Amino acid sequence: MMPDLSVNLGELQLRNPVMVAAGTFGYGLEYQDIVDLSRLGAIVTKSLTLAPRMGNTPPRVAETPAGMLNAIGLQNDGVDAFILETLPRLCEYGTPIIVSVAGETVGEYAQVAERLSRVDGVAALELNLSCPNQARGGMEFGVSPELTAQAVAAVRTATDLPLIAKLSPNVGDIVPIAQGAVQAGATAVSLINTVLGVAVDPKTRQFRLASKCGGLSGPAVKPIAQYHLWRVRQALPETPLIGVGGISSAEDAIEFILLGAHAVQIGTANYVQPTLALEVVEGIAQYLQVNGFESVEAIRGVVY
Template identity: 50%
Template sequence: MANLSVKINTLKFKNPVMTASGTFGYGKEFEDFVDLSRLGGIIVKGTTLEPRQGNDYPRMAETPQGMLNCVGLQNKGVDYFVQKIYPFIAGYDTNILVNVSGNSPENYARCAEKLKDLEHIPAIELNISCPNVKDGGMAFGTSCTSAAAVVKAVRAVYPKPIIVKLSPNVTDITEIARACEAEGADSVSLINTLMGMAVDIEKRRPLLSIRTGGLSGPAVKPVALRMVYDVAHAVKIPVVGLGGIMNERDALEFMMCGATAIEIGTANFIDPQVTVKVIDGMNQWLDDHGVKDVNEIIGCID
């Protein structure tokens, strides 16, 4: 068997396979389907400083080769997570990361600060695709200045590794990645969902309650691969790849384009065992091709 372990700064993963935030709950929802200890990491659902009710229904819609969602970061807030969720997941034998969201740099920082002393949360992922309430609702991740401001504020209070989840809804994602790197991000993950829309022609109205939502699934993979490749060649920090990964071949493509690790999202809704299948399939491919260490293929495409 090949060595599947990888590292992001000081954070070690037994293999490169993680779950994407919002598609795996807090991990315990999948205990009956997956041996969670086999995963490289679990990124729990988006967590905010204050509780959020999310958007009105309907907030999910199927599309050809993908799905749209506008759930709206529904969660009970970081204090509830610390008091009620963390005690139940702290014993998992894998890396547990919290996806942190906010509406101002200070808001992100306050949320992250409440997580810094949790022994079994070794890192966080910052979701900068959230609307900036001080800047007319523009997402933090669509501006170098606002993205950098979030990372700077969190870096000042959070000493553990920070992964920044980048929005693809930008002109040049490499500029955003560099801005995050300059302010102390340990890694960037990409891509978050692409903005999309679906219409019910019988009712003559959008399928989603707020008209638009985030597109994920196989349809976004070619875009995600291109962006991972570009960012991996633009920054010196590790890149985490996600976007339409459905099997081990997809995962290997992302790693060959420069991803140190990958996240699986929408595929969890289709097959709750997909993560361990990807781990096994990746290992088999490496053995079949005489590759002793998965790190040998990371960024092998020039």
Template identity: 50%
Template sequence: MNRAQQTRAAGPSLAVEIAGLHLKNPVMPASGTFGYGEEYAPFFNLDELGAIITKGLSLRPKAGNPTPRIAETTSGMLNAIGLQNVGIDAFMRDKMPFLRQFHTPVIVNFFGNTLDEYGEMARRLADLPEVAAAELNISCPNVKAGGIVFGTDPGAAAEVVALVRRHLRQPLIVKLTPNVTDITVMARAVEEAGADAISCINTLTGMAVDIRTRRPRLANLTGGLSGPAIRPLAVRMVYQVVRTVKVPVIGVGGIMRAEDALEFLIAGARAVQVGTANFVDPGAMPAIIAGLEKYCREQGVTDINQVIGSLKTEG
């Protein structure tokens, strides 16, 4: 059997590389929708995933916002969880031992409310060999700068990324908020400050009202909108960012099936994150991975990298 025959027998390759990370396929959960991995283990083997991304971690445990903090909307979901998490110490003690049994790279999403907190988290993560990469959430207010969100100001975003980059040994992925005038400005700022990859987009700020009680449907008044409703916006922003930066881009936003993931890949994303779909169907990601393989077979594609960035805009 020659090499071409062996390739056809083995099926198309879904392997991709992100900032030095070798992933068996381009599918991973979006932070905050997959817990710490253990919650979804009863539904499928986590080694099927390209990577595992944890719920966002902070230095100390965080209780999050009061309830109600989730509301269903047309083709989407509003959430105002408030970044509830166990804190990095409890994560290493109680959650990491479970994740060590898998061969899938673990990416830790993390955040802070001050530059000092971001720096300390980076130092802590740098010493953890089990952490393959870190995803930096900059959609948080800087409590020492009047509450300005790090991710909505290019200068503030660059400052926090540069600080984290100095202390972190692993690849650094920066997650961008869409709640800005021009996402390409933010993308350039974080790339120049040291980001090894960019994930976009985070949720859009939204609000829903109960017309019978005439009260907001979330106790926090506003929340982050996710789900299929935001996918066209996310695809557009990914396309813009891919054309702006040289680092790899991970597409996020409303991916429910393989066809959705393919939109992002064709637009230039090198991998995708699946969020809201995990609440609808715990087996969504394995189904998306199977769908990507099926698409490649049907299209005669031997390597998913042939699909990435293949968007035709002329002719």
């Protein structure tokens, strides 16, 4: 018998637990010729801001021994262009569309969310809390429980859509931040975004990124993501969690589910193998079958 891959994250129901992560799969449509988008658990778009953004000056990507460092700087077309041009075409695939919301102020998060909640076709919002906060000299919202709660509460007031708070790993203790997000109205938590880092080129004697500092992703960050997920899961056992960070195989995804993730997201690995998310779906089904489990839920959280 085929195992049941469906998962429920509160009001958000998915046919399988595998999503593509924000910013690593464009808006989704870019991949429509090579990936059957209708078989993904969900598509998370790149983060959208109120106005279009060009992003940072290149070079803004650097390869590292077990991953990559990026400082794209939230390049996007702006929420209105997305709603008008991209969303209607994405919806044709029947896959839940989770729109990633970014902002440099609490008000910007709320305005982007409000516009997205006025249209059909958005299944949920994911709040990118790794954005630089204008009012605090560029400090990430997600490093403070108060700022996190403020951003989530403002978006909660602006929309009834399911709300996923995507946490930053660049903190000492992630638990109060996750608690702040949930108390302010987040219905699920995804973790993690990229880990702050720099890279230096000894040939040019310069930083490899024009903005000097960037976010590390890929296999190197998997244990960090799993650590944070494990801790949040202990503190908030009722909150649906989405694991993201360094997933490059079905086994990696299964590890996150064993640790308590309801769903997973594939990020940097899309650049290596664009069809990986679909292979992960198949790999999870195979693992369940071979080991005699009837559903994803049967293995969720068995490692604690």
